[in-house]
Amino acid sequence: MSVKQRQAPTGIMTPELIESEIAGGLVATDAVATYALGLGDDALILAHRLGEWIANGPELEEDVALGNIGLDILGHARSFLTYAGSAWGKTEDDLAYFRSEPEFRCRQLFEQPIGDFAQTIARQLIASVYFDSLYRALMHSTDPTLAAIAAKATKEVDYHLDHSTQWLLRLGLGTDESAFRMQRGLDAMWPFVDELYRAEPHRAEPAPSGELGAELSAQLEGIAVDPRALRAEFDAVVPRLIVDAGLTVPKASAARGGGRQGIHSEAFGPLLAEMQVLARQHPGASW
Amino acid sequence: MVAAAELERVARPVPEGKLERSLWNIAATVVDPEVPVLTIEDLGVLRRVSVIGEHVSIDITPTYSGCPAIDAMRDDIVSALASHGYPGATVNVVLAPAWTTDWMSESGRRKLQAYGIAAPAPRGAGVRGAGVNGANGSGAAGRRVSLGLGIHCPHCGSMHTRVLSRFGSTSCKALYVCQRCQEPFDYFKDH
Numbered sequence: 001m002s003v004k005q006r007q008a009p010t011g012i013m014t015p016e017l018i019e020s021e022i023a024g025g026l027v028a029t030d031a032v033a034t035y036a037l038g039l040g041d042d043a044l045i046l047a048h049r050l051g052e053w054i055a056n057g058p059e060l061e062e063d064v065a066l067g068n069i070g071l072d073i074l075g076h077a078r079s080f081l082t083y084a085g086s087a088w089g090k091t092e093d094d095l096a097y098f099r100s101e102p103e104f105r106c107r108q109l110f111e112q113p114i115g116d117f118a119q120t121i122a123r124q125l126i127a128s129v130y131f132d133s134l135y136r137a138l139m140h141s142t143d144p145t146l147a148a149i150a151a152k153a154t155k156e157v158d159y160h161l162d163h164s165t166q167w168l169l170r171l172g173l174g175t176d177e178s179a180f181r182m183q184r185g186l187d188a189m190w191p192f193v194d195e196l197y198r199a200e201p202h203r204a205e206p207a208p209s210g211e212l213g214a215e216l217s218a219q220l221e222g223i224a225v226d227p228r229a230l231r232a233e234f235d236a237v238v239p240r241l242i243v244d245a246g247l248t249v250p251k252a253s254a255a256r257g258g259g260r261q262g263i264h265s266e267a268f269g270p271l272l273a274e275m276q277v278l279a280r281q282h283p284g285a286s287w
Numbered sequence: 288m289v290a291a292a293e294l295e296r297v298a299r300p301v302p303e304g305k306l307e308r309s310l311w312n313i314a315a316t317v318v319d320p321e322v323p324v325l326t327i328e329d330l331g332v333l334r335r336v337s338v339i340g341e342h343v344s345i346d347i348t349p350t351y352s353g354c355p356a357i358d359a360m361r362d363d364i365v366s367a368l369a370s371h372g373y374p375g376a377t378v379n380v381v382l383a384p385a386w387t388t389d390w391m392s393e394s395g396r397r398k399l400q401a402y403g404i405a406a407p408a409p410r411g412a413g414v415r416g417a418g419v420n421g422a423n424g425s426g427a428a429g430r431r432v433s434l435g436l437g438i439h440c441p442h443c444g445s446m447h448t449r450v451l452s453r454f455g456s457t458s459c460k461a462l463y464v465c466q467r468c469q470e471p472f473d474y475f476k477d478h
Contacts, residue, residue: 061462065454072458075352079382148383152352155385155478159453162432 031219032143033087034105035200037095038260039134040080041106044096045268046127047074048275049114058117065163069124072156079149097279101272102262108255109192111268115185118171118178122185125164129237130196131157133230142222165241172245179246186242187250194254197231200224201260298331298390304338311336313371314345317363320356321457322475324398327360331390334381343368343376348386350478351458388459388478399475405441405448405463407477438474440465450474 028036050070057063081092109127114120135157138150171182200220239249256263278285302308314336315328327333327347335346345364349357361378368376388407391399396406438448445467453476455462461476 061452061454064456064462065452068454068458071353071355072351073353075349075354079352144383148381148385149352152349152382152385155387156351158432159476163453 027086028083028145029219030087032146032223033084035220035224036080036084036146038105038107038200040077040084040095041104042110043073043077043080045104045106045271046110046123047071047077048271049110049112049123050120052114053120062117066120069160069163072153072160075156076149076153079152083145083149093279097276101264101269104262104264104268104272105260106264107192107195107259108257108265108268109189109196111259111264111271112189112192113267115188116181118181119185119188121164121167121171122182122189124160125168125241126189126193126196126234126238128157128161128164129234130230132161133233134225134227137225137230141224146223168241169245172242172247182245183247186247187252190250190252191255192257193234195257195259197227197234198257198260199226199228294389297384299328299333299392300335302336306338307336310338310343310345310368310373313367313373314364317360317367320359320363321459322399322402322404324402325391325395327364329392329395329398331386331392332360343373345376345378346381347378348381350386352382354458356457386478388475391475400439400441403441403472404460405438405472405474407475408438410477438463440468440470441472442470443468448472 027033047070050066050073053066053070054063057066077096078092081095085091085095109123112123114123132154135150135154139147139154141147141150168182171178173179242249255265258264301311311328311333314333315326317327317333319325319327319330319332330350332347332350333345334348335344337344345368347357347360347364357380361380364378365376368374387410389410391407399406432453437446438450439446440448440463443465445465447466448463449466451462451464451471453461455473455476459475459478460473462471463474464471
């Protein structure tokens with residue numbers, strides 16, 4: 001696959017244009033696209049879950065807050081998926097709406113049901129700490145497109161992280177009921193933490209193009225972030241926050257995981273059905 | 288003032304060429320559909336104008352990654368240029384360098400305030416959370432979000448205001464309430 005070389009960012013980067021680059025023949029390599037697909041799927045599926053809170057929030061402000069956070073994260077998903085799709089001649093919509101369950105690469109935390117508000121906050125806290133360290137590292141990627149998406153996202157994640165933290169403390173230090181629910185939410189989400197910090201798969205499963213991916217790790221040197229290097233920050237931040245909130249750090253053992261290989265949990269099928277039904281019943285629909 | 292001039296140069300990179308400059312001025316009339324007192328030039332969303340042969344190409348940058356207003360702005364730029372005799376312009380959305388409220392023009396800030404939306408505090412100048420739980424902080428959490436102190440009520444001017452939610456009616460706004468005049472208001476949050 002021929003790839004036009006771009007200049008690495010120096011100081012204020014010359015604006016690189018994802019769409020026009022693609023139109024101009026610049027595409028992600030298969031390895032970079034596979035990596036971007038995983039990040040895009042994580043964001044897309046979490047954004048969908050957050051969208052389920054619209055008109056269901058415990059108060060109007062939280063309806064708006066969770067909707068806004070979801071919108072930011074959907075923006076990240078669109079950028080990653082557009083870039084990933086450039087390798088395979090697919091649009092963001094092709095990837096979002098016309099892949100089947102085993103073709104999705106999201107890690108399993110993101111597909112878990114929203115539960116009650118406390119469970120959503122528990123998931124969002126874990127996700128925000130993860131995204132925060134991931135995107136701050138990815139800003140320094142040698143791939144200018146990934147670096148630009150991350151640099152934009154990290155500023156937004158600041159607000160998401162703050163939101164989750166404030167609610168963790170408020171619920172943990174609130175009433176017996178709110179503390180009970182916050183603890184229950186953390187306990188439910190904790191088994192999915194481990195998977196976030198596992199290495200990106202060394203060998204891609206069949207890509208949407210049908211081709212077998214090459215050895216990813218060597219090709220992604222300097223481009224991708226190794227999640228294993230981010231775990232220390234999670235361990236330094238989250239348990240302490242939980243203790244500050246008067247709660248107990250869960251001891252649940254890790255779930256099996258496998259999202260990056262297309263293995264998903266029970267809740268994922270119904271999510272996908274709802275997310276994709278309109279596009280599949282009315283291909284090309286717009287409003 | 289060197290820093291201010293440099294910031295202005297980054298915020299509004301007005302092109303040198305005469306044609307490019309006139310095209311820039313046409314594109315600069317397009318307003319944010321959600322905050323119609325602000326033009327895309329005031330916001331710092333308008334990034335670049337280039338002409339290759341007959342073809343006009345414009346770069347804009349989103350305020351937030353998921354901001355849906357970007358599509359309306361894109362369409363409005365194409366229409367504005369077409370009505371001035373430059374049909375078929377291309378509008379590209381660029382992500383780098385990442386947009387910041389520090390790019391908002393002084394006149395934009397004044398218009399925003401007059402419109403009833405509190406203008407963003409400069410980034411870095413405001414009080415940042417030192418961490419959620421004491422001076423030591425809790426690692427990453429909370430340390431980079433402004434505490435939003437000293438936000439003036441755009442209605443009565445009081446500084447006795449309180450944040451209701453850091454997320455408001457659009458991605459770029461937070462919801463505040465004035466403790467003096469009791470009115471709620473939007474704050475264009477620093478970003």
